[in-house]
Amino acid sequence: MSGPAAAPAPPRRLFRDGRLFDGRRFVAATDLRTGADGRIRELGTGLRPEPGEEQVELHGRWLLPGLVDCHVHFREPGLERKEGYATGSLGALHGGVTSVLEIQNNPPLLVTRALQEQKLSGRAGISRVDYGCYVNLVAEALPELAAMAARAPAAKCFLGCSTGMGGVDDPALLRRLFAAAAAARLRVVAHCEDDAVMARAQAGLSGAQALRHERNRPPEAEIESIRGALAAAAQAGAGLHVFHVSTAEGARLVAAAAAAGQAASASTAPHYLLLTAEDAAAAPQNRLKVNPAIKSAEDRAGLLELLEHGRIACVGTDHAPHPLSEKARDYRQAPSGFPSVDLLLPLMLAVVDRFRLSLERALAAVTGDAAAEFRLAHKGRLAAGADADLVVADPGATRVVDEARLPSRSKWSPYHGWTLRAFPERVFLRGHEVFRDGAAVGPPRGRALH
Ligand SMILES: [Zn+2]
Numbered sequence: 001m002s003g004p005a006a007a008p009a010p011p012r013r014l015f016r017d018g019r020l021f022d023g024r025r026f027v028a029a030t031d032l033r034t035g036a037d038g039r040i041r042e043l044g045t046g047l048r049p050e051p052g053e054e055q056v057e058l059h060g061r062w063l064l065p066g067l068v069d070c071h072v073h074f075r076e077p078g079l080e081r082k083e084g085y086a087t088g089s090l091g092a093l094h095g096g097v098t099s100v101l102e103i104q105n106n107p108p109l110l111v112t113r114a115l116q117e118q119k120l121s122g123r124a125g126i127s128r129v130d131y132g133c134y135v136n137l138v139a140e141a142l143p144e145l146a147a148m149a150a151r152a153p154a155a156k157c158f159l160g161c162s163t164g165m166g167g168v169d170d171p172a173l174l175r176r177l178f179a180a181a182a183a184a185r186l187r188v189v190a191h192c193e194d195d196a197v198m199a200r201a202q203a204g205l206s207g208a209q210a211l212r213h214e215r216n217r218p219p220e221a222e223i224e225s226i227r228g229a230l231a232a233a234a235q236a237g238a239g240l241h242v243f244h245v246s247t248a249e250g251a252r253l254v255a256a257a258a259a260a261g262q263a264a265s266a267s268t269a270p271h272y273l274l275l276t277a278e279d280a281a282a283a284p285q286n287r288l289k290v291n292p293a294i295k296s297a298e299d300r301a302g303l304l305e306l307l308e309h310g311r312i313a314c315v316g317t318d319h320a321p322h323p324l325s326e327k328a329r330d331y332r333q334a335p336s337g338f339p340s341v342d343l344l345l346p347l348m349l350a351v352v353d354r355f356r357l358s359l360e361r362a363l364a365a366v367t368g369d370a371a372a373e374f375r376l377a378h379k380g381r382l383a384a385g386a387d388a389d390l391v392v393a394d395p396g397a398t399r400v401v402d403e404a405r406l407p408s409r410s411k412w413s414p415y416h417g418w419t420l421r422a423f424p425e426r427v428f429l430r431g432h433e434v435f436r437d438g439a440a441v442g443p444p445r446g447r448a449l450h
Contacts, residue, residue, distance in 0.1 A: 023368025066098025248302020
């Protein structure tokens with residue numbers, strides 16, 4: 001009896017003369033050895049080549065753990081015209097990302113074990129990065145929530161929204177959902193914006209203000225929703241991670257709850273660290289229309305400060321592609337979100353270069369800290385035994401972003417024309433080279449993470 005043919009083992013490699021970032025900090029070691037099992041064997045300095053080993057001379061370039069993006073939308077199955085795992089995962093490699101945690105926010109939502117299984121097994125042979133998929137925390141998911149827990153990084157809840165796409169605006173239902181997640185030992189990951197607060201804000205808007213996204217979705221909508229989510233999670237005994245926090249006050253509320261002993265944490269997204277509401281209002285074609293809305297320079301400064309001190313756990317892109325033809329509609333009709341996974345590593349460097357965020361914190365937020373936050377024990381680290389997910393990048397090499405050349409499907413970017421640095425040159429997934437000089441190498445090798 002024999003099972004399916006085993007995947008060929010990756011070459012054993014010795015990376016030499018690099019600047020190694022271990023997921024938390026740059027380390028003294030300059031060399032790293034990987035094994036035929038696709039794992040890191042050792043770090044050191046002056047490591048001697050072994051017979052049969054392929055040598056990679058880094059000439060002082062960075063060697064980083066593959067990035068972990070905890071929040072992407074690849075829209076497969078169901079909305080492949082907007083993205084898909086083939087294009088989305090190649091975009092991820094372009095951004096230095098080797099693991100994604102993905103949210104299905106178009107039908108079919110992941111609400112049964114069968115749909116979850118189809119989602120996970122159906123991406124094998126398509127995805128070029130390892131992937132985990134949140135289940136959708138909606139009423140329809142309750143009967144099989146516990147059965148889905150083992151293969152899910154967490155359960156995604158859209159708080160305070162009544163769109164039907166996984167949104168929950170009924171407090172009683174919210175309590176039931178959080179209690180069910182706690183019983184299933186699933187952490188809740190949440191989009192927090194309160195519909196009622198937004199409706200009140202919108203009722204008072206007129207003229208040009210009515211076309212300002214951050215006036216339609218004001219800071220209080222996020223802050224109030226986070227307050228409610230923290231209370232509901234505490235009451236239910238559910239762990240809570242608040243995604244893409246855009247306000248300093250919202251992030252402070254989560255940090256204060258965590259400091260008081262609650263199992264609560266938060267992440268933010270590159271655009272909240274790089275841009276302001278003024279930038280968003282000036283961008284053509286609603287390119288920076290995103291939910292939550294991009295807020296003030298004061299909010300940006302507060303988020304940077306909290307991230308620097310580890311009170312925001314990590315950064316995920318919220319890669320949410322739409323065709324530019326849809327974004328270019330009138331403000332009210334234009335969908336929210338934009339592609340960004342293609343640029344994650346260079347964007348984190350842009351945060352460092354433009355604002356007060358240390359290099360090591362910026363890198364840790366998308367490697368070691370992101371992996372630790374989502375309990376991916378073998379990811380995000382350069383350490384013996386960890387997966388040999390590796391990124392080679394030259395921090396001194398700059399490039400102007402050309403949206404037409406980005407791999408993900410939309411072929412536009414709000415960062416078009418920006419000069420960024422440290423674009424990944426080579427990327428390895430579990431020891432296999434999967435990306436080099438802007439192009440995929442070899443077949444798709446991505447696997448389900450859970
Ligand atoms: Zn999202």
